[in-house]
Amino acid sequence: MWMKTVFWGLLLFMLVATTMAVEYGARSHNSGPWSWCDPATGYKVSALTGCRAMVKLQCVGSQVPEAVLRDCCQQLADINNEWCRCGDLSSMLRSVYQELGVREGKEVLPGCRKEVTKLTAASVPEVCKVPIPNPSGDGAGVCYWAAYPDT
Numbered sequence: 619m620w621m622k623t624v625f626w627g628l629l630l631f632m633l634v635a636t637t638m639a640v641e642y643g644a645r646s647h648n649s650g651p652w653s654w655c656d657p658a659t660g661y662k663v664s665a666l667t668g669c670r671a672m673v674k675l676q677c678v679g680s681q682v683p684e685a686v687l688r689d690c691c692q693q694l695a696d697i698n699n700e701w702c703r704c705g706d707l708s709s710m711l712r713s714v715y716q717e718l719g720v721r722e723g724k725e726v727l728p729g730c731r732k733e734v735t736k737l738t739a740a741s742v743p744e745v746c747k748v749p750i751p752n753p754s755g756d757g758a759g760v761c762y763w764a765a766y767p768d769t
Contacts, residue, residue: 655702666710668693673714673739677730691746703743703750703763711739740764 675682726735743750744759758766
């Protein structure tokens with residue numbers, strides 16, 4: 619009798635697991651809620667021009683005008699899928715690096731190293747009090763990619 623129970627339990631588990639795998643595209647290298655943020659699927663990455671200005675100003679130690687801060691926070695909040703906010707900030711940061719021809723360890727702007735710019739951009743959700751997913755559960759509103767050297 620217990621063999622039948624185990625068999626039916628395993629069959630039910632496989633059915634549920636298969637359904638979830640199909641729902642979240644487990645065969646994809648980029649599966650889960652963040653996969654909706656992939657430009658290859660038609661997602662339009664936000665330019666975050668206000669955040670771009672804010673990050674540049676903060677990095678060199680300049681005062682950020684209230685209007686720039688407000689624009690940045692509004693642009694970030696306007697990204698409906700909170701899973702996409704850090705990805706869009708990362709894209710914005712890469713475009714700044716590309717525009718300025720920045721390489722690893724170099725200054726992005728006079729007096730502002732790449733690592734500082736990255737940490738400044740990653741902390742924008744916390745500064746703006748705009749929610750982002752935080753798998754660690756520690757309550758910090760800092761984008762996860764700030765911990766990785768290749769961002």
